[in-house]
Amino acid sequence: MMKIRAAVARFTHGPLSLETLEIGEPQADEILVRVVATGVCHTDIVVRDGMLPTPLPVVLGHEGAGIVERVGSAVTKVVPGDHVVMTFDSCGGCPSCQDHAPSYCHEFFPRNFFATRTDGSTALAKEGEVIHSHFFGQSSFASHAICHERNIVKVPKDVSLELLGPLACGVQTGAGAVINALKVGVGKSFAVFGSGSVGLSAIMAAKAIGATTVIAVDMNDERLAFAQEVGATHTLNPKNINTAAAIMEITGHGLDYALDTTGLGPVIKGAVLSLAPRGTCGVLGASAPGSEIVLDEVHFMSGGRRLIGIVEGEADPDTFIPTLIRLYQQGRFPFDKMVKFYPMERINDAIADSESGITIKPIVRMESGSQ
Incomplete structure (x- = not known):
């Protein structure tokens, strides 16, 4: 031993x-x-x-x-x-x-x-x-x-x-959610709710793959400033503004993609309400076992919106971790x-x-x- x-x-x-x-x-x-x-x-x-x-x-x-x-x-x-x-x-x-x-x-x-x-x-x-x-x-x-x-x-x-x-784990989860699970495309709009290490990794990935509207939502102004430094085009603090209304104003029709990193039901509901028709929201975690998500069923169904759970960024680590390293070495991540x-x-x-x-x-x- x-x-x-x-x-x-x-x-x-x-x-x-x-x-x-x-x-x-x-x-x-x-x-x-x-x-x-x-x-x-x-x-x-x-x-x-x-x-x-x-x-x-x-x-x-x-x-x-x-x-x-x-x-x-x-x-x-x-x-x-x-x-x-x-x-x-x-x-x-x-x-x-x-x-x-x-x-x-x-x-x-x-x-x-x-x-x-x-x-x-x-x-x-x-x-x-x-x-x-x-x-x-x-x-x-x-x-x-x-x-x-x-x-x-x-x-x-x-x-x-x-x-x-x-x-x-953390970086792979955020970046993989954008690249592998949501498959955010070039020119699309994307918002992350919660700008911790996972959310910030998602922002970097969204910028790296060419999303043109990247929105960070958080109640910490220092985190929002950092989010802008690494790729966010817009930042929103829910303490100061109606987030859904602000997102509609920025995008004109709602988000193509949203990602929740908080696991909080009300935040997830707000993220889904911010989606454009056919938009997709990913969820990375739950605040506690047994947590529930409540949605506006008519809004959710009638726009063909989607809500998906995501674990570890849907990554195959043998290929995805080396990809992130290459992006980092190129200065893109x-x-x-x-x-x-x-x-x-x-x-x-x-x-x-x-x-x-x-x-x-x-x-x-x-x-x-x-x-």
């Missing part, structure tokens, strides 16, 4: 504790990665706070980037020394996975939230105490993580590895502008700054000066 350093969630709503743990050898289909850096995502916070049935104690983290150290005997996708990003896990065999739609894997929930291998075992322990691992197939709030071929993506070595972790780095010792500060909105996208470095 190898000794590693990890941030352990032991108590609901409590701070993570930095601890020395033991990690087992990778199994035949597993990969041991030395984690260089990991993004902090809203989902980590939701799970820490007990809103999903992930068992404690657990090592969270699901936007890991690092270097392959060891591979199991059945692994052929990567070799030691490869630079990689770890993303969400999937089974590879269900109808969705066979259709290259792994974000809708029939086993998505257990493989990503149950924090064990499929046989119920874990890779982590502390002096005989079971510590749950394999959160999103990785548990990357740690110096080392074990993942699978299905959720590892090889990335080029000529781009800063410590920057790439957020492409695994500047997601690096919204990140701030923290040392592992300050992981709780990174989480708190994400919750408060001080930092748009925190990235935790496992070691100072890691590249």
Whole structure:
């Protein structure tokens, strides 16, 4: 058993504790990665706070980037020394996975939230105490993580590895919603409701693919200013204006595409009311289990409008993450502008700054000066 350093969630709503743990050898289909850096995502916070049935104690983290150290005997996708990003896990065999739609894997929930291998075992322990691992197939709030071929993506070595972790979830979710799910086209109008890291990633993607009207809606004026810096053509603060009326004035007929990142029923209803006939609104999450969406049925039906759920940007990570990297290298997808780095010792500060909105996208470095 190898000794590693990890941030352990032991108590609901409590701070993570930095601890020395033991990690087992990778199994035949597993990969041991030395984690260089990991993004902090809203989902980590939701799970820490007990809103999903992930068992404690657990090592969270699901936007890991690092270097392959060891591979199991059945692994052929990567070799030691490869630079990689770890993303969400999937089974590879269900109808969705066979259709290259792994974000809708029939086993998505257990493989990503149950924090064990499929046989119920874990890779982590502390002096005989079971510590749950394999959160999103990785548990990357740690110096080392074990993942699978299905959720590892090889990335080029000529781009800063410590920057790439957020492409695994938050950035992929926002950009993929625009490019893969909504398929926003050149010259179309698009609005995102909620300008956090996911919403801002969507704005960057909309600009990159040629949407000509890109509207950011948020109650934080600083976020709106930043949205304009990275691609929004218009910004709206619902505290100061009737959003639906303003969108109609900007577009003339309503939106071709809208994206909600808040999970709030009233906001989603407003986004749908802002759609033009045949417009589509995507929804990325729910505020709580059992949340409901109420729509104006006549408005929704009579205009042929559509409402769709979206998970992980409907991405096939093996192809989509390298695409985002190329767009970044070309200067067309500047997601690096919204990140701030923290040392592992300050992981709780990174989480708190994400919750408060001080930092748009925190990235935790496992070691100072890691590249």
